[in-house]
Amino acid sequence: MTRSGARVGPMTAHHTPTPHLDVDALLDDPRRRIIVCCGSGGVGKTTTAASLALRAAERGRRVVVLTIDPARRLAQSMGIDALDNVPRPVRGTTGALDAMMLDMKRTFDEVVESQATPEKAQQILSNPFYIAVSSSFAGTQEYMAMEKLGQLDKDARASGRWDLIVVDTPPSRSALDFLDAPERLSSFLDGKFMRLLLAPARGPARLMTAGFNMVTKAVTTIIGGQVLHDMQAFVSAFDTLFGGFRQRAQRTFELLQADGTSFLVVAAPEPDALREAAYFVERLSEEQMPLAGLVVNRASVDPEVGLSAAAAMSGYERLRDSSDDASRMAAGLLRLHADRKLAVERETRLRGRFATAHPDVATVVLPALPTDVHDLDGLRRIGALLSGDGAA
Numbered sequence: 413m414t415r416s417g418a419r420v421g422p423m424t425a426h427h428t429p430t431p432h433l434d435v436d437a438l439l440d441d442p443r444r445r446i447i448v449c450c451g452s453g454g455v456g457k458t459t460t461a462a463s464l465a466l467r468a469a470e471r472g473r474r475v476v477v478l479t480i481d482p483a484r485r486l487a488q489s490m491g492i493d494a495l496d497n498v499p500r501p502v503r504g505t506t507g508a509l510d511a512m513m514l515d516m517k518r519t520f521d522e523v524v525e526s527q528a529t530p531e532k533a534q535q536i537l538s539n540p541f542y543i544a545v546s547s548s549f550a551g552t553q554e555y556m557a558m559e560k561l562g563q564l565d566k567d568a569r570a571s572g573r574w575d576l577i578v579v580d581t582p583p584s585r586s587a588l589d590f591l592d593a594p595e596r597l598s599s600f601l602d603g604k605f606m607r608l609l610l611a612p613a614r615g616p617a618r619l620m621t622a623g624f625n626m627v628t629k630a631v632t633t634i635i636g637g638q639v640l641h642d643m644q645a646f647v648s649a650f651d652t653l654f655g656g657f658r659q660r661a662q663r664t665f666e667l668l669q670a671d672g673t674s675f676l677v678v679a680a681p682e683p684d685a686l687r688e689a690a691y692f693v694e695r696l697s698e699e700q701m702p703l704a705g706l707v708v709n710r711a712s713v714d715p716e717v718g719l720s721a722a723a724a725m726s727g728y729e730r731l732r733d734s735s736d737d738a739s740r741m742a743a744g745l746l747r748l749h750a751d752r753k754l755a756v757e758r759e760t761r762l763r764g765r766f767a768t769a770h771p772d773v774a775t776v777v778l779p780a781l782p783t784d785v786h787d788l789d790g791l792r793r794i795g796a797l798l799s800g801d802g803a804a
Protein backbone atom coordinates (compact mmCIF):
# COMPACT_ATOMS: atom_id res chain seq x y z
CA MET A 413 0.00 0.00 0.00
CA THR A 414 1.19 3.51 -0.71
CA ARG A 415 0.77 6.43 1.61
CA SER A 416 -2.37 7.50 -0.16
CA GLY A 417 -3.84 4.07 0.49
CA ALA A 418 -3.95 3.31 -3.20
CA ARG A 419 -2.38 0.21 -4.60
CA VAL A 420 -0.49 -0.29 -7.81
CA GLY A 421 -1.99 -2.75 -10.25
CA PRO A 422 -1.83 -6.48 -9.62
CA MET A 423 1.53 -8.13 -10.11
CA THR A 424 0.24 -10.77 -12.44
CA ALA A 425 -1.69 -10.93 -15.61
CA HIS A 426 -3.41 -14.00 -16.91
CA HIS A 427 -2.05 -17.04 -15.12
CA THR A 428 1.58 -16.20 -14.69
CA PRO A 429 2.45 -15.94 -11.01
CA THR A 430 5.32 -13.51 -10.49
CA PRO A 431 7.61 -14.26 -7.56
CA HIS A 432 7.80 -11.23 -5.32
CA LEU A 433 11.19 -9.64 -4.73
CA ASP A 434 11.88 -9.47 -1.00
CA VAL A 435 14.07 -6.38 -0.85
CA ASP A 436 14.72 -6.42 2.91
CA ALA A 437 15.84 -10.05 2.78
CA LEU A 438 18.26 -9.04 0.03
CA LEU A 439 19.62 -6.08 2.00
CA ASP A 440 19.89 -7.99 5.28
CA ASP A 441 21.65 -11.06 3.92
CA PRO A 442 25.20 -10.83 5.27
CA ARG A 443 26.55 -12.83 2.33
CA ARG A 444 25.34 -10.10 0.01
CA ARG A 445 28.32 -7.83 -0.56
CA ILE A 446 27.54 -6.06 -3.82
CA ILE A 447 24.27 -4.86 -5.35
CA VAL A 448 24.40 -3.41 -8.87
CA CYS A 449 21.46 -1.34 -10.15
CA CYS A 450 21.15 -1.50 -13.94
CA GLY A 451 18.64 -0.42 -16.52
CA SER A 452 18.19 1.80 -19.54
CA GLY A 453 18.40 5.60 -19.37
CA GLY A 454 16.26 7.55 -16.93
CA VAL A 455 14.40 4.63 -15.35
CA GLY A 456 15.46 5.29 -11.76
CA LYS A 457 18.80 3.50 -11.28
CA THR A 458 20.40 6.25 -9.22
CA THR A 459 17.29 6.71 -7.10
CA THR A 460 17.02 2.97 -6.48
CA ALA A 461 20.71 2.59 -5.64
CA ALA A 462 20.68 5.50 -3.19
CA SER A 463 17.41 4.35 -1.58
CA LEU A 464 18.61 0.78 -1.11
CA ALA A 465 21.92 1.96 0.30
CA LEU A 466 20.22 4.23 2.83
CA ARG A 467 17.74 1.54 3.84
CA ALA A 468 20.45 -1.11 4.21
CA ALA A 469 22.49 1.29 6.38
CA GLU A 470 19.50 2.12 8.54
CA ARG A 471 18.89 -1.61 8.98
CA GLY A 472 22.36 -2.03 10.40
CA ARG A 473 24.72 -2.71 7.52
CA ARG A 474 27.86 -0.69 6.82
CA VAL A 475 27.29 0.58 3.34
CA VAL A 476 29.01 2.54 0.62
CA VAL A 477 27.08 3.69 -2.43
CA LEU A 478 28.75 4.61 -5.71
CA THR A 479 26.50 6.96 -7.65
CA ILE A 480 26.99 8.14 -11.20
CA ASP A 481 25.77 11.53 -12.32
CA PRO A 482 23.16 11.95 -9.60
CA ALA A 483 20.77 14.87 -9.99
CA ARG A 484 22.27 17.93 -8.35
CA ARG A 485 19.76 18.27 -5.55
CA LEU A 486 20.08 14.62 -4.62
CA ALA A 487 23.87 14.91 -4.61
CA GLN A 488 23.64 17.96 -2.37
CA SER A 489 21.34 16.26 0.10
CA MET A 490 23.73 13.31 0.32
CA GLY A 491 26.73 15.61 0.68
CA ILE A 492 28.45 14.23 -2.41
CA ASP A 493 28.35 17.24 -4.67
CA ALA A 494 32.06 17.82 -4.16
CA LEU A 495 33.72 15.63 -6.74
CA ASP A 496 36.75 14.19 -5.01
CA ASN A 497 36.27 10.58 -6.03
CA VAL A 498 36.35 9.16 -2.50
CA PRO A 499 33.43 8.04 -0.32
CA ARG A 500 32.23 10.46 2.37
CA PRO A 501 29.88 9.84 5.30
CA VAL A 502 26.30 10.88 4.58
CA ARG A 503 24.85 13.19 7.20
CA GLY A 504 21.27 12.99 8.36
CA THR A 505 21.15 9.27 8.94
CA THR A 506 21.88 7.15 11.99
CA GLY A 507 23.05 4.36 9.68
CA ALA A 508 26.66 3.83 8.61
CA LEU A 509 26.42 5.15 5.07
CA ASP A 510 29.20 6.52 2.90
CA ALA A 511 28.51 7.86 -0.55
CA MET A 512 30.45 9.05 -3.53
CA MET A 513 29.91 10.24 -7.04
CA LEU A 514 32.12 8.77 -9.75
CA ASP A 515 34.70 11.09 -11.26
CA MET A 516 35.44 9.28 -14.47
CA LYS A 517 38.56 11.17 -15.48
CA ARG A 518 40.05 11.00 -12.00
CA THR A 519 39.45 7.28 -11.85
CA PHE A 520 41.18 6.82 -15.21
CA ASP A 521 44.13 8.90 -13.96
CA GLU A 522 44.35 6.79 -10.80
CA VAL A 523 44.51 3.63 -12.86
CA VAL A 524 47.29 5.04 -15.02
CA GLU A 525 49.17 6.20 -11.93
CA SER A 526 48.86 2.82 -10.28
CA GLN A 527 50.02 0.96 -13.38
CA ALA A 528 52.90 3.01 -14.75
CA THR A 529 56.11 4.46 -13.42
CA PRO A 530 55.66 8.08 -12.29
CA GLU A 531 57.52 9.33 -15.34
CA LYS A 532 55.48 7.31 -17.79
CA ALA A 533 52.26 8.16 -15.98
CA GLN A 534 53.03 11.83 -16.29
CA GLN A 535 53.70 11.41 -19.99
CA ILE A 536 50.33 9.76 -20.48
CA LEU A 537 48.35 12.09 -18.24
CA SER A 538 49.52 15.18 -20.05
CA ASN A 539 48.94 13.80 -23.54
CA PRO A 540 46.07 15.66 -25.26
CA PHE A 541 44.79 12.49 -26.83
CA TYR A 542 44.64 10.80 -23.45
CA ILE A 543 42.79 13.78 -22.02
CA ALA A 544 40.20 13.50 -24.79
CA VAL A 545 39.79 9.73 -24.52
CA SER A 546 39.68 9.65 -20.73
CA SER A 547 36.91 12.19 -20.51
CA SER A 548 34.78 11.50 -23.52
CA PHE A 549 35.26 8.12 -25.13
CA ALA A 550 31.95 6.28 -25.23
CA GLY A 551 32.20 3.51 -22.71
CA THR A 552 34.81 5.13 -20.50
CA GLN A 553 32.24 5.87 -17.85
CA GLU A 554 31.08 2.27 -17.76
CA TYR A 555 34.62 1.01 -17.62
CA MET A 556 35.54 3.41 -14.85
CA ALA A 557 32.42 2.51 -12.85
CA MET A 558 33.64 -1.08 -12.88
CA GLU A 559 37.15 0.03 -12.05
CA LYS A 560 35.89 2.01 -9.04
CA LEU A 561 33.78 -0.93 -7.91
CA GLY A 562 36.92 -3.07 -8.00
CA GLN A 563 38.77 -0.50 -5.88
CA LEU A 564 35.93 -0.17 -3.37
CA ASP A 565 35.69 -3.92 -3.04
CA LYS A 566 39.40 -4.19 -2.39
CA ASP A 567 39.18 -1.40 0.13
CA ALA A 568 36.17 -2.98 1.84
CA ARG A 569 37.99 -6.28 2.23
CA ALA A 570 41.22 -4.71 3.45
CA SER A 571 39.76 -2.20 5.89
CA GLY A 572 36.50 -3.86 6.90
CA ARG A 573 34.96 -0.43 6.60
CA TRP A 574 31.95 -1.59 4.57
CA ASP A 575 30.10 -4.85 4.30
CA LEU A 576 27.83 -3.82 1.45
CA ILE A 577 28.60 -1.90 -1.76
CA VAL A 578 25.67 -0.55 -3.76
CA VAL A 579 26.52 0.49 -7.31
CA ASP A 580 24.65 2.72 -9.68
CA THR A 581 25.40 2.43 -13.41
CA PRO A 582 25.91 5.16 -16.03
CA PRO A 583 23.04 6.71 -17.98
CA SER A 584 23.56 4.62 -21.10
CA ARG A 585 20.85 4.15 -23.63
CA SER A 586 21.07 0.43 -23.11
CA ALA A 587 21.69 -1.42 -19.87
CA LEU A 588 23.92 -3.80 -21.81
CA ASP A 589 26.49 -1.05 -22.34
CA PHE A 590 27.62 -1.54 -18.78
CA LEU A 591 28.70 -5.09 -19.53
CA ASP A 592 29.98 -4.41 -23.04
CA ALA A 593 31.97 -1.25 -22.49
CA PRO A 594 35.08 -2.68 -20.82
CA GLU A 595 35.55 -5.07 -23.69
CA ARG A 596 34.93 -2.32 -26.20
CA LEU A 597 37.36 0.04 -24.50
CA SER A 598 40.11 -2.54 -24.22
CA SER A 599 39.65 -3.60 -27.83
CA PHE A 600 39.91 0.04 -28.77
CA LEU A 601 43.03 0.54 -26.73
CA ASP A 602 44.82 -2.48 -28.06
CA GLY A 603 42.91 -2.76 -31.30
CA LYS A 604 44.11 -2.80 -34.86
CA PHE A 605 43.59 0.88 -35.45
CA MET A 606 45.84 1.81 -32.58
CA ARG A 607 48.45 -0.73 -33.62
CA LEU A 608 48.47 0.78 -37.05
CA LEU A 609 49.01 4.24 -35.70
CA LEU A 610 51.65 2.97 -33.37
CA ALA A 611 53.66 1.23 -36.07
CA PRO A 612 55.61 4.25 -37.36
CA ALA A 613 56.64 5.19 -33.85
CA ARG A 614 58.45 1.93 -33.28
CA GLY A 615 58.11 -0.34 -36.28
CA PRO A 616 60.90 -1.16 -38.69
CA ALA A 617 60.96 0.78 -41.92
CA ARG A 618 59.72 -2.12 -44.00
CA LEU A 619 56.31 -1.76 -42.36
CA MET A 620 55.97 1.55 -44.06
CA THR A 621 54.14 0.12 -46.97
CA ALA A 622 52.32 2.17 -49.52
CA GLY A 623 49.01 1.05 -47.99
CA PHE A 624 50.01 2.17 -44.58
CA ASN A 625 51.25 5.49 -45.81
CA MET A 626 47.93 6.04 -47.44
CA VAL A 627 46.11 5.38 -44.18
CA THR A 628 48.40 7.67 -42.25
CA LYS A 629 47.95 10.31 -44.84
CA ALA A 630 44.18 10.00 -44.74
CA VAL A 631 44.15 10.15 -40.95
CA THR A 632 46.49 13.12 -40.99
CA THR A 633 44.26 14.92 -43.43
CA ILE A 634 41.14 14.25 -41.43
CA ILE A 635 42.36 14.84 -37.90
CA GLY A 636 45.54 16.76 -38.37
CA GLY A 637 49.20 15.90 -37.93
CA GLN A 638 49.47 17.08 -34.35
CA VAL A 639 46.60 14.87 -33.21
CA LEU A 640 48.12 11.91 -34.99
CA HIS A 641 51.40 12.60 -33.28
CA ASP A 642 49.63 12.79 -29.90
CA MET A 643 47.84 9.53 -30.57
CA GLN A 644 51.06 7.79 -31.49
CA ALA A 645 52.79 9.08 -28.40
CA PHE A 646 49.79 8.04 -26.30
CA VAL A 647 49.70 4.55 -27.71
CA SER A 648 53.38 3.94 -27.27
CA ALA A 649 53.26 5.20 -23.68
CA PHE A 650 50.10 3.23 -23.05
CA ASP A 651 51.37 0.07 -24.64
CA THR A 652 52.74 -1.43 -21.45
CA LEU A 653 49.43 -0.82 -19.68
CA PHE A 654 47.21 -2.78 -22.07
CA GLY A 655 47.73 -6.05 -20.25
CA GLY A 656 47.05 -4.38 -16.94
CA PHE A 657 43.78 -2.93 -18.18
CA ARG A 658 42.54 -6.21 -19.55
CA GLN A 659 43.45 -8.03 -16.39
CA ARG A 660 41.64 -5.53 -14.22
CA ALA A 661 38.53 -5.64 -16.37
CA GLN A 662 38.64 -9.42 -16.18
CA ARG A 663 38.90 -9.35 -12.38
CA THR A 664 35.96 -6.98 -12.05
CA PHE A 665 33.94 -9.19 -14.36
CA GLU A 666 34.68 -12.08 -12.02
CA LEU A 667 33.58 -9.95 -9.10
CA LEU A 668 30.28 -9.38 -10.88
CA GLN A 669 29.86 -13.14 -11.22
CA ALA A 670 30.62 -13.82 -7.57
CA ASP A 671 28.06 -15.33 -5.19
CA GLY A 672 27.94 -12.22 -3.04
CA THR A 673 26.90 -10.04 -5.99
CA SER A 674 23.33 -9.33 -7.06
CA PHE A 675 22.00 -7.39 -9.99
CA LEU A 676 18.79 -5.46 -9.80
CA VAL A 677 17.30 -4.47 -13.11
CA VAL A 678 15.26 -1.28 -13.04
CA ALA A 679 12.70 -0.60 -15.77
CA ALA A 680 9.83 1.72 -16.47
CA PRO A 681 6.48 0.04 -17.18
CA GLU A 682 6.89 0.76 -20.87
CA PRO A 683 7.50 -1.55 -23.82
CA ASP A 684 11.02 -0.29 -24.64
CA ALA A 685 12.29 -0.31 -21.08
CA LEU A 686 10.85 -3.76 -20.39
CA ARG A 687 12.30 -5.12 -23.64
CA GLU A 688 15.71 -3.76 -22.61
CA ALA A 689 15.25 -5.34 -19.19
CA ALA A 690 14.46 -8.66 -20.83
CA TYR A 691 17.65 -8.52 -22.95
CA PHE A 692 19.63 -7.65 -19.88
CA VAL A 693 18.18 -10.51 -17.83
CA GLU A 694 19.09 -12.94 -20.63
CA ARG A 695 22.58 -11.55 -20.91
CA LEU A 696 23.16 -11.83 -17.15
CA SER A 697 22.26 -15.46 -17.28
CA GLU A 698 24.63 -16.03 -20.23
CA GLU A 699 27.42 -14.36 -18.27
CA GLN A 700 26.48 -16.28 -15.14
CA MET A 701 25.92 -13.10 -13.23
CA PRO A 702 23.42 -13.39 -10.38
CA LEU A 703 20.13 -11.55 -10.83
CA ALA A 704 18.16 -10.58 -7.72
CA GLY A 705 15.15 -9.28 -9.58
CA LEU A 706 13.32 -6.57 -11.43
CA VAL A 707 12.12 -3.21 -10.15
CA VAL A 708 9.28 -1.78 -12.22
CA ASN A 709 9.56 1.89 -11.37
CA ARG A 710 7.10 4.74 -11.70
CA ALA A 711 4.09 2.53 -12.04
CA SER A 712 0.72 4.23 -12.29
CA VAL A 713 -1.24 4.03 -9.09
CA ASP A 714 -4.61 2.29 -9.28
CA PRO A 715 -7.34 4.69 -8.07
CA GLU A 716 -9.12 1.65 -6.58
CA VAL A 717 -12.57 3.05 -7.08
CA GLY A 718 -15.10 0.56 -8.37
CA LEU A 719 -15.60 2.38 -11.63
CA SER A 720 -14.26 0.99 -14.89
CA ALA A 721 -12.41 3.03 -17.49
CA ALA A 722 -15.28 2.55 -19.93
CA ALA A 723 -17.91 3.72 -17.43
CA ALA A 724 -15.80 6.75 -16.50
CA MET A 725 -15.26 7.57 -20.16
CA SER A 726 -18.93 7.43 -20.98
CA GLY A 727 -19.72 9.62 -17.94
CA TYR A 728 -17.12 12.08 -19.18
CA GLU A 729 -18.67 12.22 -22.64
CA ARG A 730 -22.12 12.77 -21.16
CA LEU A 731 -21.03 15.60 -18.86
CA ARG A 732 -18.28 17.44 -20.65
CA ASP A 733 -20.54 19.84 -22.53
CA SER A 734 -22.83 20.54 -19.57
CA SER A 735 -23.77 24.08 -18.88
CA ASP A 736 -23.01 23.94 -15.15
CA ASP A 737 -19.51 24.11 -13.69
CA ALA A 738 -19.93 21.23 -11.26
CA SER A 739 -20.81 18.80 -14.04
CA ARG A 740 -17.91 19.93 -16.17
CA MET A 741 -15.60 19.50 -13.20
CA ALA A 742 -16.96 16.02 -12.65
CA ALA A 743 -16.37 15.34 -16.36
CA GLY A 744 -12.72 16.35 -15.94
CA LEU A 745 -12.26 14.04 -12.98
CA LEU A 746 -13.95 11.17 -14.78
CA ARG A 747 -11.56 11.65 -17.67
CA LEU A 748 -8.54 11.54 -15.34
CA HIS A 749 -9.93 8.42 -13.72
CA ALA A 750 -10.44 6.73 -17.08
CA ASP A 751 -6.89 7.59 -18.22
CA ARG A 752 -5.40 6.32 -15.00
CA LYS A 753 -7.36 3.07 -15.12
CA LEU A 754 -6.25 2.51 -18.72
CA ALA A 755 -2.62 3.18 -17.80
CA VAL A 756 -2.80 0.68 -14.94
CA GLU A 757 -4.34 -1.92 -17.24
CA ARG A 758 -1.72 -1.36 -19.94
CA GLU A 759 1.16 -1.60 -17.46
CA THR A 760 -0.28 -4.73 -15.91
CA ARG A 761 -0.47 -6.31 -19.36
CA LEU A 762 3.14 -5.36 -20.10
CA ARG A 763 4.34 -6.80 -16.80
CA GLY A 764 2.35 -9.92 -17.48
CA ARG A 765 4.10 -10.32 -20.80
CA PHE A 766 7.50 -9.93 -19.18
CA ALA A 767 6.54 -12.44 -16.48
CA THR A 768 5.40 -14.97 -19.08
CA ALA A 769 8.76 -14.78 -20.84
CA HIS A 770 10.75 -14.68 -17.58
CA PRO A 771 8.66 -16.45 -14.96
CA ASP A 772 11.56 -16.82 -12.50
CA VAL A 773 12.43 -13.16 -12.19
CA ALA A 774 11.31 -11.84 -8.80
CA THR A 775 9.67 -8.47 -9.22
CA VAL A 776 8.69 -5.47 -7.17
CA VAL A 777 6.52 -2.62 -8.43
CA LEU A 778 7.36 0.89 -7.29
CA PRO A 779 4.67 3.53 -7.73
CA ALA A 780 5.37 6.91 -9.25
CA LEU A 781 5.55 9.49 -6.49
CA PRO A 782 3.97 12.87 -7.15
CA THR A 783 7.37 14.61 -6.98
CA ASP A 784 11.01 13.88 -7.78
CA VAL A 785 13.15 12.18 -5.18
CA HIS A 786 15.82 14.62 -4.08
CA ASP A 787 16.44 14.23 -0.34
CA LEU A 788 16.97 11.59 2.31
CA ASP A 789 13.29 11.51 3.26
CA GLY A 790 12.41 10.84 -0.37
CA LEU A 791 15.00 8.06 -0.52
CA ARG A 792 13.62 6.58 2.72
CA ARG A 793 10.17 6.60 1.26
CA ILE A 794 11.31 4.85 -1.93
CA GLY A 795 13.23 2.31 0.18
CA ALA A 796 10.13 1.59 2.26
CA LEU A 797 7.95 1.23 -0.84
CA LEU A 798 10.48 -1.14 -2.41
CA SER A 799 10.34 -3.25 0.73
CA GLY A 800 6.57 -3.21 0.97
CA ASP A 801 6.97 -1.56 4.35
CA GLY A 802 3.63 -0.18 5.59
CA ALA A 803 5.38 2.77 7.27
CA ALA A 804 5.85 4.34 3.83
Ligand SMILES: Nc1ncnc2c1ncn2[C@@H]1O[C@H](COP(=O)(O)OP(=O)(O)OP(=O)(O)O)[C@@H](O)[C@H]1O
Nearest residue numbers: 453454455456457458459583710779780781784785
Ligand atom coordinates in the same frame (compact mmCIF):
# COMPACT_ATOMS: atom_id res chain seq x y z
N1 LIG B 1 9.20 6.30 -8.19
C1 LIG B 1 9.48 7.56 -8.53
N2 LIG B 1 8.59 8.55 -8.33
C2 LIG B 1 8.86 9.82 -8.66
N3 LIG B 1 10.01 10.22 -9.21
C3 LIG B 1 10.95 9.30 -9.45
C4 LIG B 1 10.75 7.92 -9.11
N4 LIG B 1 11.87 7.25 -9.47
C5 LIG B 1 12.72 8.15 -9.99
N5 LIG B 1 12.19 9.38 -9.98
C6 LIG B 1 12.77 10.61 -10.51
O1 LIG B 1 13.05 10.40 -11.87
C7 LIG B 1 14.25 11.05 -12.28
C8 LIG B 1 15.19 10.03 -12.89
O2 LIG B 1 15.56 9.11 -11.89
P1 LIG B 1 17.08 8.61 -11.77
O3 LIG B 1 18.02 9.73 -11.84
O4 LIG B 1 17.15 7.73 -10.57
O5 LIG B 1 17.14 7.73 -13.09
P2 LIG B 1 18.43 7.05 -13.72
O6 LIG B 1 18.01 5.72 -14.26
O7 LIG B 1 19.54 7.05 -12.74
O8 LIG B 1 18.71 8.05 -14.91
P3 LIG B 1 20.05 8.12 -15.80
O9 LIG B 1 19.94 6.97 -16.77
O10 LIG B 1 19.95 9.45 -16.45
O11 LIG B 1 21.19 7.97 -14.87
C9 LIG B 1 14.80 11.71 -11.02
O12 LIG B 1 14.42 13.06 -11.03
C10 LIG B 1 14.10 10.98 -9.86
O13 LIG B 1 13.92 11.83 -8.74
Ligand SMILES: [Mg+2]
Nearest residue numbers: 457458480481
Ligand atom coordinates in the same frame (compact mmCIF):
# COMPACT_ATOMS: atom_id res chain seq x y z
MG1 LIG C 1 21.46 7.88 -12.92
